[in-house]
Amino acid sequence: MRIQLIPNFVTAALLSLSAYGCAATPAALEQTFTLDAHNPLAVSRKGEQTLIPLALLNLADDTNNSTYVAQINGSFVPSQLVDTDADDQQDSLLLITDYAPNAKVRIHVSTLKGGKLNPQYTPLTQAEMGVRVGGKKVGETWQGGEYQQVNELTNPASHTIGDKLYKYEGFGWESDLMAYRFYFDERGLIDIFGKRTPDLVLHEVGLDGSDYHAMSDWGMDVLKVGSSLGLAGVAAWQNEAIQPIQNVDSLSVKLQSGPLHSHATVEQTGWKLGEQTIDLRRRYSINAHSHLTYVQAFTNQEIPQLAVGIVKHNVEKLSYLDEQSEWLYLATFGEQSLADDQLGMAIFFRASDLHKVTEDKLNELAVLNASKNLDFYFATRWAGEASPITTKQQFLDYLETTRQALNNPIKVTRAK
Numbered sequence: 001m002r003i004q005l006i007p008n009f010v011t012a013a014l015l016s017l018s019a020y021g022c023a024a025t026p027a028a029l030e031q032t033f034t035l036d037a038h039n040p041l042a043v044s045r046k047g048e049q050t051l052i053p054l055a056l057l058n059l060a061d062d063t064n065n066s067t068y069v070a071q072i073n074g075s076f077v078p079s080q081l082v083d084t085d086a087d088d089q090q091d092s093l094l095l096i097t098d099y100a101p102n103a104k105v106r107i108h109v110s111t112l113k114g115g116k117l118n119p120q121y122t123p124l125t126q127a128e129m130g131v132r133v134g135g136k137k138v139g140e141t142w143q144g145g146e147y148q149q150v151n152e153l154t155n156p157a158s159h160t161i162g163d164k165l166y167k168y169e170g171f172g173w174e175s176d177l178m179a180y181r182f183y184f185d186e187r188g189l190i191d192i193f194g195k196r197t198p199d200l201v202l203h204e205v206g207l208d209g210s211d212y213h214a215m216s217d218w219g220m221d222v223l224k225v226g227s228s229l230g231l232a233g234v235a236a237w238q239n240e241a242i243q244p245i246q247n248v249d250s251l252s253v254k255l256q257s258g259p260l261h262s263h264a265t266v267e268q269t270g271w272k273l274g275e276q277t278i279d280l281r282r283r284y285s286i287n288a289h290s291h292l293t294y295v296q297a298f299t300n301q302e303i304p305q306l307a308v309g310i311v312k313h314n315v316e317k318l319s320y321l322d323e324q325s326e327w328l329y330l331a332t333f334g335e336q337s338l339a340d341d342q343l344g345m346a347i348f349f350r351a352s353d354l355h356k357v358t359e360d361k362l363n364e365l366a367v368l369n370a371s372k373n374l375d376f377y378f379a380t381r382w383a384g385e386a387s388p389i390t391t392k393q394q395f396l397d398y399l400e401t402t403r404q405a406l407n408n409p410i411k412v413t414r415a416k
Contacts, residue, residue: 030066032110033057034415039099040408043401047289050410051084052093052109067112068093069119072105078121079109080260086283086296094260096288099410106415121259124176124288128202129153129184129255130167137163147207153184155251161185168206171253173264173284176200177387178291178380179219180231180284184253188245188268189230190284192345194222194337194382215339215384222337222382223345228362229309231345232295232378234282236273237305237367242360245271245280260288276301291379292348292402298373305355306370308378309363310345317364318396320403323351327406330357330366333395342383344395348406349376377406 037050070079070093077097081090099105128149135145142164159165161183170184172193179193179202193212195201201218212221229235235242249270256263263285271278279300286293297306315334322328331346347366353374355367368374381389381398389395 030111032108035107036413036415037105037107038411039103041404042101044101045099047096048099048410049287050095050097052412054091069110070095071108072097078260080258082261096260123259125262125286126200126257127173127255127262127264129171132165151255153253155184168212171255171264172202173262173286174200174202175286175288175290180293189225189233191225191230192223192380193219194384195219196384198386222339222343224338225311228311230311232347233309235307236303237307242307243273247272262286291381292377294377296375302372303370305367306374307365307367308347309365312363325407326351327403329399329403330364331399332364333392339384342390344381344389346399347376347378
């Protein structure tokens with residue numbers, strides 16, 4: 001078992017935007033680029049992702065040497081370098097800001113001399129995992145010792161489901177709005193932590209003596225996964241049936257947290273699929289002020305189709321499948337949470353990837369043409385969250401707003 005420790009989350013929580021204002025003095029600015037970010041929709045957009053490709057600044061190869069800062073209307077705004085194509089090379093600068101209908105926002109991006117300064121921001125996202133260190137195994141479960149944060153781990157062969165080696169059976173990622181966890185075992189599925197607070201909470205969830213299945217101040221586990229694919233679990237689609245990911249040779253994860261964007265990259269190697277041996281890598285990314293998780297999936301061999309599922313409960317199925325839209329969705333909504341209240345779950349996928357929408361006994365399924373890579377989104381809305389959705393119409397409004405936003409991303413150009 002390979003463990004790499006990271007600093008305690010409490011340290012990161014003490015970072016503040018005020019530190020940034022002190023660091024970015026005019027004398028430190030090296031180059032400044034003026035950009036226009038355009039909202040192509042005739043509706044206002046709050047907390048919208050804005051990605052500035054470094055190539056647009058002609059600085060695509062400079063990510064190891066420069067620190068970037070951004071200003072809007074003369075004020076510094078939080079930003080973060082991100083890797084958008086999951087090749088482990090930062091390629092874009094992420095900002096999250098508000099837009100009026102059909103409006104442009106002028107952004108000034110500057111590099112800091114020598115990259116010596118390191119602006120700090122209050123974190124609004126995190127990816128984290130707690131692994132028990134010390135203690136001993138009594139019967140089937142680990143007891144004693146303490147959970148320590150890691151950012152890289154290979155699952156030991158001795159781990160069994162429910163043995164309390166991991167804080168909440170795996171790793172998790174969250175924004176200020178919603179949290180998700182991945183069962184780091186042979187299940188390899190996703191569950192939902194509904195949040196009642198904008199605070200980051202995962203580092204406190206699953207500690208000995210606590211019960212995340214019961215309502216707490218922060219929220220609770222709200223999804224019953226059972227033997228289904230949970231939310232956005234994937235399986236191969238062959239002979240009109242799902243072929244789950246089973247009996248892999250190894251399972252590993254790498255986590256990266258940032259103030260505006262965090263992600264978890266999980267790799268499963270040696271998946272036996274008929275005569276093929278598949279290595280599957282998935283990256284789960286989340287941004288501040290968003291319920292969405294972005295999934296990028298890569299395989300070492302071609303798989304004609306992958307099925308992406310939503311656990312089937314006795315609630316209504318919703319979908320938008322008009323292929324005139326670039327992005328489509330499959331969703332469910334109703335009284336299906338473990339808190340016995342309304343829960344909406346959705347998968348957003350490209351029309352060009354859709355093979356068909358179908359179902360089996362346990363899952364609603366979007367079958368997607370996969371080849372060697374595939375990307376899609378999933379999201380959750382819960383009646384218990386800080387900005388609750390309690391009616392079908394509210395959820396439909398959210399789905400439509402999200403579909404339109406995916407169809408019409410913010411467009412960034414060099415200012416003329």
